[in-house]
Amino acid sequence: MNKKSVYKFAAEAGLPIGLYLILISACFLLSLKVDFLLYLIIPLLLGFPFLMAHFMKKMVREEASYERFSPIWLFGIYSIIFGTLICMLFSTVYLTFIDPSFITSYVTGAIANIQASPMADSYASTVEMMQEAIDAHMLPSGTQFVTTMAWFTCFAGSMLSLILAAVISHAPTKKSVSMFR
Numbered sequence: 001m002n003k004k005s006v007y008k009f010a011a012e013a014g015l016p017i018g019l020y021l022i023l024i025s026a027c028f029l030l031s032l033k034v035d036f037l038l039y040l041i042i043p044l045l046l047g048f049p050f051l052m053a054h055f056m057k058k059m060v061r062e063e064a065s066y067e068r069f070s071p072i073w074l075f076g077i078y079s080i081i082f083g084t085l086i087c088m089l090f091s092t093v094y095l096t097f098i099d100p101s102f103i104t105s106y107v108t109g110a111i112a113n114i115q116a117s118p119m120a121d122s123y124a125s126t127v128e129m130m131q132e133a134i135d136a137h138m139l140p141s142g143t144q145f146v147t148t149m150a151w152f153t154c155f156a157g158s159m160l161s162l163i164l165a166a167v168i169s170h171a172p173t174k175k176s177v178s179m180f181r
Contacts, residue, residue: 003063006071007078013055014082020044020051021087021153029094032105052076052157053164060168069169076161077154084153088146095142103139 024044031038059075060067066075095102111130114123133139140148 003065006059006066006075009055009059009063009066010075010078011082013059013075013079014086017051017055017079017083018086020048021083022090024048025087025091025094029091029099029102032102032109049160049164052079052160053168055079056161056164056168067169069165072169073161073165076165077158080157080161081154084150084157087153088150091146091149092143095146100142103142103145104134107134107139 024041027037027040027044031041056072056075060072066072099105107130111127114120114127117123120127
């Protein structure tokens with residue numbers, strides 16, 4: 001009987017992880033049009049470690065030989081990479097074809113929020129720098145923004161996988177005793 005590889009488990013988990021990342025990305029990208037979506041991002045981010053742990057434990061349940069630290073961590077890294085690639089596709093399409101002015105609009109909104117705050121004088125130089133970036137067309141393109149966020153997601157996801165792999169690999173497991181071993 002051939003056992004399923006860690007990479008196959010990661011590829012299978014990559015789709016639901018990618019859909020979850022798309023949900024987070026959509027909340028951010030649509031937050032300029034629907035204000036309350038911005039408030040959903042933090043709860044979704046807090047739920048992400050539980051989603052990862054669920055898929056890691058599922059792999060260990062299905063293939064007990066992967067109960068060690070390294071296969072669990074490798075699974076986490078690859079499933080994050082696969083999920084991030086799926087999310088990148090969505091975000092790039094959105095920022096390239098649907099709302100190419102999103103980044104400029106977001107920075108303009110940030111400037112307006114800073115200027116409306118009681119501490120606006122403290123951030124005058126920051127507002128000036130942000131406005132200069134807009135005027136000089138120095139803001140990142142949608143593709144540059146998505147690529148940067150993808151690298152950050154992969155890095156943060158690998159660190160999260162490191163922690164979860166350490167916890168899951170050292171968690172006590174239920175060993176069933178069978179007289180037919």
